Amino acid sequence: MTEIPTHGAATRVVRGACPHDCPDTCALRITVVEGRAIKVQGDPEHPTTHGALCTKVSRYTERTYHAERVLHPLRRVGAKGEGRFERVSWEAALGEIAERLGAIAARDPEAIVPYSYAGTMGLLQGESMDRRFFHRLGASLLARTICSTAGGEALAATYGGKLGMHVEHFAESRLILVWGSNSIASNLHFWTYAQQAKRAGAKLICIDPRKTETADKCHQHIALLPGTDGALALGLMHELVVNDWLDQDYIERYTEGWPKLRARALEWPPERVAAVCGITAGEVRQLARDVGTTQPAAIRANYGLQRVHGGGNAVRLISILPCLTGAWRHRAGGFLLSSSGMIPADRAALQRPDLLGARRPRTINMVQIGDALLADSSPDFGPKIEAIVVYNSNPVAVAPDSARVARGFEREDLFTVVLEHFLTDTADHADIVLPATTQLEQLDVHGSYGHTSVLINEPAIAPQGEARPNTQIFRDLAARMGYTDPCFGDSDETLARQAFGSAVPFDALRERGWWQLPRREAPFAEGGFATASGRCMIDAPGLGVPDFVANHESAQSAPELARRYPLAMISPPARNFLNSSFVNVDSLRAMEGEPLVEMHADDAAARGLSDGQRVRVFNDRGHYECRLAVGARARRGVVNGLGVWWRKLGLSGTNVNQLTSQRLTDFGGGPTFYDCLVEVQACSDAA
Ligand SMILES: Nc1nc2c(c(=O)[nH]1)N[C@H]1C(S)=C(S)[C@@H](COP(=O)(O)OP(=O)(O)OC[C@H]3O[C@@H](n4cnc5c(=O)[nH]c(N)nc54)[C@H](O)[C@@H]3O)O[C@H]1N2
Ligand SMILES: Nc1nc2c(c(=O)[nH]1)N[C@H]1C(S)=C(S)[C@@H](COP(=O)(O)OP(=O)(O)OC[C@H]3O[C@@H](n4cnc5c(=O)[nH]c(N)nc54)[C@H](O)[C@@H]3O)O[C@H]1N2
Ligand SMILES: [Mo]
Secondary structure (H helix, E strand, C coil), X not given: CCCECCCCCCEEEEXXXXXXXXXXXXXXXXXXXXXXXXXXXXXXXXXXXXXXXXXXXXXXXXXXXXXXCCCCCEEECCCCCCCCEEECXXXXXXHHHHHHHHHHHHHCXXXXXXXXXXXXXXXXXXXXXXXXXXXXXXXXXXXXXXXXXXXXXXXXXXXCCCCCCCHHXXXXXXXXXXXXXXXXHHCHHHHHHHHHHHHCCCEEEEECCCCCHHHHHCCEEECCCCCCHXXXXXXXXXXXXXXXXXXXXXXXHHEECHHHHHHHHCCCCHHHHHHHHCCCXXXXXXXXXXXXXXXXXXXXXXXXXXXXXXXXXXXXXXXXXXXXHCHHHCCCCEEEXXXXXXXXXXXXXXXXXXXXXXXCCXXXXXXXXXXXXXXXXXXXXXXXXXXXXXXXXXXXXXXXXXXXXXXXXXXXXXXEEEEECCCCCCHHHCCEEEEECCHHHCCEEECCCCCCEEEEXXXXXXXXXXXXXXXXHHHHHHHHCCCCCHHHHCCXXXXXXXXXXXXXXXXXXXXXXXXXXXXXXXXXXXXXXXXXXXXXXXXXXXXXXXXXXXXXXXXXXXXXXXXHCCEEEECCECCCCECCXXXXXXXXXXXXXXXXXXXXXXXXXXXXXXXXXXXXXXXXXXXXXXXXXXXXXXXXXXXXXXXXXXHHXXXXXXXXXXXXXXXXXXXXXXXXXXXXXXXXXXXXXXC
């Protein structure tokens, strides 16, 4: 059974799954003594978890039993954003929500918007009963774009889906490019395999504007300017062509459109690439030689590189490289950004889009929630947003251009409901806060975007206080709204069985805690891409041949802006936070210290700034105060504002997203967090 037998009747070990938005999706073992979870550990039998957890999740009990957990429904008594609430009963809270949403829906349900992302990646608590509820209601749809859609659509266009190498096989690679990924911070279980490869003699190269802790451990670090990866990939192709390092047989058999891209690549000699990327021509040549002459060669990319204007094109270009060299012929060669296309989740069964009937509500892009909340009714936009229901997300902290996001959430005429564990920056703006259970208190099933097994998470402890799972909250709301469709009666266990249908034997999943999916070990060794033609689509329908697309905010595309704001800012994750989750866990926040911006010594000297000083980072969208860290983690011309702090736990009530823009990627409607020009100066009230 799910419980692992242990000595001593009062002690149980329960099988769980890490719910966080991370490629690793670890299998957990939770030790429970007399109803209290005392330890969260990695499952030693799960192939990619191999018994190890990151620092954050090994402290999961600290988060679950946190003194500031929201344990009862709350109604706002202070001003929006102030965070002052009174305790109310579930009856009163659900009644008020049903009444307010019902009144708005009677006029126009599209004036109601759900807002959720991957606070939990669980298929039940993340995307089941909630979606049924909003589909039945006819609310606006939400485009859940805030992380990965540019890269995701790039993979769909090129390979036919989110498919790639299996993470275990990196251990056998002879060359690994860690491209736009701080693996040690955000993909730790991949790093284990990369280290095995390194010990066996492989060369590791990190391609990242920031000298991350991962770059420290690689043989080489190529610190290109943010948003220039597409140019680097074209330069590599140039060298593969002129040096004849191509696998012509693979190209002819398994790809479509190479002649056009070949012509384009020939316009990108190393000197041109070097000028655009801010690196040397020698670095381009050497990298191309490594890629062109080493087998098997593998690329681990992460979503960091696609959070810029040209992110979609960059992922297309990089994902084509292993087709040109034939790296895919080996199981330890190829490319991995996400393998979530392997997961056989039956989303239609869970989410029931058929409940919309003939209605076709508008779609709001979550990246632009700031503008959306501030928009009036218009023929283009549709009705003004009158209500927003937020769960599994903290948009006031994580969405770009947060001055506008906060202004939107401050609207007196907006009815806001937030399902949360804590009073986050977003929950502080709610009219009603509903207490949600954490992963230790709820049932769920999980896929993964970094390995090929599915997992179950059994509840280990009773719900804290009056907390309820998201599924239960939406079930309760549906009942209050008078929805009698039988699907609102499905229990969590029924949902868990629906999630993978017959693709995964549910009882075996329960027995073991996880289930390994069948897979091809070298997925594209003989083509077999998931595209209509079965080939890698270099020239993709509707998109053509990929090209380098410059940042929205760069000297090249916005010279006047670049004169006023000469520093490019990226805001990658801090190692001990997960987006804005864990920022309120004291021991983890203590490890991160204060919000930081990292800067190269030359840029600091040019501004008369010194290490440890309190600084103001600013652009036309706003300003943000943090501590300056002068040193080698930043390259010249680029500053790194580590994310994503809670605004109220920062130094001046804002965070790094005060500076980022709502502009979108080239395709996929994704965010451009790392496409952002700023200037930095000393704080007048320097501490
Ligand atoms: N500890 C921790 N783990 C996480 C997260 C977290 O917040 N904290 N976030 C999770 C989430 S939501 C996701 S989506 C995944 C992946 O999340 P990602 O955000 O992709 O995670 P990282 O790999 O840490 O960061 C990306 C790397 O890209 C670099 N980068 C920035 N701009 C560019 C660029 O233009 N080109 C290149 N080549 N590199 C660039 C950054 O410096 C950083 O080192 O990780 C997950 N894991
Ligand atoms: N500047 C900058 N901004 C970024 C990024 C960046 O790199 N730089 N990264 C972006 C990326 S990749 C992403 S994915 C987004 C992520 O942004 P979000 O999806 O908002 O992720 P989190 O900040 O982790 O917030 C998740 C919230 O969900 C809550 N939660 C967790 N589990 C449950 C549950 O079971 N029930 C309920 N009701 N609530 C739950 C948590 O308490 C937490 O407050 O942020 C983006 N923002
Ligand atoms: Mo993400």
